[in-house]
Amino acid sequence: MTTNAPRPEVLRYTAFSSDPAGGNPAGVVLDATGMDDGDMLAVAAELGYSESAFLTAKPEERTYGIRYFSPKAEVPFCGHATVATAVALAERIGPGELVFATRAGTVPVEVTEEGGTVRATLTSVEPHVEEIAEADLAEALAALDWPAADLDPAFPPRVAFAGARHLVLAAATRARLADLAYDFARLEALMHRLDLTTVQLVWRESADVFHVRDPFPVGGVVEDPATGAAAAAFGAYAREFGLVPEDAVLTLHQGEDLGRPGELTVTLRAGDPRVRVGGEGARIG
Numbered sequence: 001m002t003t004n005a006p007r008p009e010v011l012r013y014t015a016f017s018s019d020p021a022g023g024n025p026a027g028v029v030l031d032a033t034g035m036d037d038g039d040m041l042a043v044a045a046e047l048g049y050s051e052s053a054f055l056t057a058k059p060e061e062r063t064y065g066i067r068y069f070s071p072k073a074e075v076p077f078c079g080h081a082t083v084a085t086a087v088a089l090a091e092r093i094g095p096g097e098l099v100f101a102t103r104a105g106t107v108p109v110e111v112t113e114e115g116g117t118v119r120a121t122l123t124s125v126e127p128h129v130e131e132i133a134e135a136d137l138a139e140a141l142a143a144l145d146w147p148a149a150d151l152d153p154a155f156p157p158r159v160a161f162a163g164a165r166h167l168v169l170a171a172a173t174r175a176r177l178a179d180l181a182y183d184f185a186r187l188e189a190l191m192h193r194l195d196l197t198t199v200q201l202v203w204r205e206s207a208d209v210f211h212v213r214d215p216f217p218v219g220g221v222v223e224d225p226a227t228g229a230a231a232a233a234f235g236a237y238a239r240e241f242g243l244v245p246e247d248a249v250l251t252l253h254q255g256e257d258l259g260r261p262g263e264l265t266v267t268l269r270a271g272d273p274r275v276r277v278g279g280e281g282a283r284i285g
Contacts, residue, residue: 008032010043010052013084016226016254016262016279018117023255023262024226025284026084027052030092032067037074044069050221053081063099064089070219075197077104077163079122079228079277086111086120087281104163121267121278122228127162127236136194140167143187144199144215150176155202156241162232162275164197166214170204177203178257180213180223188217200230205253208244210234212254225255226262228277235266235275246270 008029017023027047032040032054044052048071057065066085068078086098090111095118098109105125112119132140137157141148146169151157155170171177180201187199198214205211212234214224224230231252238244250266267276 008035010047011088012047012284013088013281014284015080015083015087015228015281016264017260018280018282020282020284022260023279023281024080024224024260025049026078026081028081028085028088029054030088032056033058040067040069041074045071050216050219050224051075051078051081053078053085055085062093062097063101066100066102068102070216070221072218072220075164075219077102077107077125077229079163079230079232080226082107082109082122083120083228083279083281086122087118088283090118090120091283102163107163117280118282119278119280121265121276124162124232124275124277126273127160127233127275129158129160129237129240132157132159132167132194136190139190140169140187140199143183143190144180145182146176152204155204155243158237159194159196160200160233160237162229162236164229164233165195166198166200166230166233167194167196168200168202168234168237170202174203174205174211177201177211177213180215180257182215184217184222187215191218198224198227198230200227200234202234208248209251210253211256212252213257214254223258225258225260226264226279227254228264228279231264231266231277232275235268235277236273239268244268
């Protein structure tokens with residue numbers, strides 16, 4: 001640590017699973033008011049999780065300032081660490097509505113508890129979708145070692161944002177999605193240039209069920225086990241292209257290929273551009 005302040009308590013929670021061995025683990029610091037950027041980065045690097053969350057201001061009526069760090073750098077928004085933090089807070093102050101002030105904007109979270117299982121649902125900032133240049137798409141596919149013929153033509157490659165930027169690519173088969181062995185440095189360089197947080201790789205199982213994977217080299221992690229921000233971005237993308245109804249509840253399965261299965265629920269509401277992403281959470285250890 002770079003300050004003389006006492007080391008804060010670092011909690012460990014998983015998001016998008018009620019099983020501590022599933023979902024995506026996150027570090028959670030509920031009082032980071034005495035920490036500077038170097039302190040927070042050091043904690044995130046020591047934990048080695050894809051992200052850790054830090055509450056950086058004293059709460060006002062269940063409203064909190066929050067920052068997110070990967071082992072390499074700060075990120076503007078992280079869905080799974082938001083869910084993990086909301087579950088940790090609910091265990092201490094009770095379920096209900098929470099509000100997080102993130103670098104990407106204000107993110108409300110609704111926390112419920114039923115039968116001892118805590119579930120948190122975040123509402124994203126307003127999303128948008130943009131095109132990707134052909135040369136950049138070609139470089140992404142080369143870094144992934146994915147032939148263009150292996151993509152699902154019903155899902156046009158795009159960059160989607162709902163708090164962070166993600167490149168959405170859809171595999172034509174589950175086997176293609178399962179076979180992920182990419183050039184870490186090459187994909188990392190492209191992602192830095194395009195300001196991408198992850199690459200959201202998708203395979204559609206049925207009308208409202210998808211399997212997803214998220215390479216995350218810019219965070220120093222080969223793959224993110226369950227990615228709430230990318231799920232929100234994908235929900236906006238799927239709605240924009242009419243791949244799902246304006247009112248829809250989608251189930252995203254992630255982490256199966258890593259041995260950490262998790263489930264993300266993406267809810268779209270007609271007339272509201274924002275995307276809701278929910279899942280269960282649990283303390284680790």
